[in-house]
Amino acid sequence: MSHGDPIPVLHAEGLTKRYGRREALSGVDLHVPSGRVVGLVGPNGAGKSTLLNLACGLLEPTSGSLRVLGSRPGANAARLARVGFVAQNTPVYPSFSVADHLRMGARLNPSWDGDLAERRIAQVGLKPEQKAGRLSGGQRAQLALTVAAAKRPELLIFDEPAAALDPLARQGFMANLMEFVTELGAGAVLSSHLLGDIEQVCDHLVVLCGARVQVAGEVRDLLAGHHRLAVPGGELGRLPAGVEVVRTEPRGTIVRTDLPASRLPFPAEPVTLEELVLGYMSRADGAQAVGATR
Numbered sequence: 415m416s417h418g419d420p421i422p423v424l425h426a427e428g429l430t431k432r433y434g435r436r437e438a439l440s441g442v443d444l445h446v447p448s449g450r451v452v453g454l455v456g457p458n459g460a461g462k463s464t465l466l467n468l469a470c471g472l473l474e475p476t477s478g479s480l481r482v483l484g485s486r487p488g489a490n491a492a493r494l495a496r497v498g499f500v501a502q503n504t505p506v507y508p509s510f511s512v513a514d515h516l517r518m519g520a521r522l523n524p525s526w527d528g529d530l531a532e533r534r535i536a537q538v539g540l541k542p543e544q545k546a547g548r549l550s551g552g553q554r555a556q557l558a559l560t561v562a563a564a565k566r567p568e569l570l571i572f573d574e575p576a577a578a579l580d581p582l583a584r585q586g587f588m589a590n591l592m593e594f595v596t597e598l599g600a601g602a603v604l605s606s607h608l609l610g611d612i613e614q615v616c617d618h619l620v621v622l623c624g625a626r627v628q629v630a631g632e633v634r635d636l637l638a639g640h641h642r643l644a645v646p647g648g649e650l651g652r653l654p655a656g657v658e659v660v661r662t663e664p665r666g667t668i669v670r671t672d673l674p675a676s677r678l679p680f681p682a683e684p685v686t687l688e689e690l691v692l693g694y695m696s697r698a699d700g701a702q703a704v705g706a707t708r
């Protein structure tokens with residue numbers, strides 16, 4: 415990073431987290447530039463929640479380093495206030511009302527924006543006197559999102575925020591999330607299994623599998639740098655230097671390269687974000703299966 419660059423959202427070097435003997439993150443290097451909406455995808459058990467919990471200071475690395483907005487996460491209360499976190503299943507306090515949640519937020523957060531909180535609660539149709547335990551999954555998610563955003567954080571972190579929501583509620587939730595990001599001028603990191611959501615809102619992608627980052631970068635650059643090639647049987651060896659095979663499938667070979675499609679020796683088609691992610695996920699899965707038989 416050159417001097418004077420804006421502070422990156424995330425910067426990890428050799429980041430490792432073990433739970434006992436299980437390595438949930440294994441020497442992760444990652445650099446996400448400032449002001450991005452980052453999608454974190456990967457299969458179950460990939461290490462996504464672990465990375466997000468480290469990023470908001472709920473866990474400490476076993477080794478290596480992680481900086482969030484330029485600082486060690488959770489180093490002190492001021493650092494914690496810069497990050498808003500919505501954990502998996504959007505937890506709320508069931509016996510507290512919506513208004514209680516806002517009062518508690520105001521008590522705990524010096525930069526609490528009460529106007530923003532009340533305006534958003536009304537906009538999404540929540541009543542202050544409703545008990546959180548009686549809200550639907552979608553309403554609970556909206557409450558948790560409002561509480562996280564009213565802290566006016568510089569970064570919002572969401573662990574599978576919309577997993578339990580029906581498609582319509584999910585669409586509304588994702589739209590609200592983006593409105594907050596714009597209104598707060600904040601960055602955001604969200605993990606999701608729903609690639610459609612990621613495609614809709616994220617401009618940076620991180621694919622995590624088997625405790626390692628498989629690929630990361632700006633969505634636009636990743637899509638431009640991957641192609642599906644129709645390679646005739648046995649001719650993979652004709653690929654020029656600088657073309658990396660991600661995955662060979664019946665429909666073609668997914669490759670990564672900086673070369674333009676016109677310079678490739680076989681007919682090339684663009685790939686979708688879903689094909690790209692699945693390509694890396696199945697490659698990592700295959701590598702693990704091979705490793706396991708050794």
Ligand SMILES: Nc1ncnc2c1ncn2[C@@H]1O[C@H](COP(=O)(O)OP(=O)(O)OP(=O)(O)O)[C@@H](O)[C@H]1O
Nearest residue numbers: 433436437438456457458459460461462463464465
């Ligand atoms: N508290 C814990 N104690 C022991 N092992 C854990 C703990 N939390 C996570 N793990 C293990 O670490 C690995 C990564 O888990 P993590 O929850 O970070 O994955 P994930 O990508 O968020 O998965 P999912 O998509 O299912 O939520 C898994 O093998 C999991 O079993």
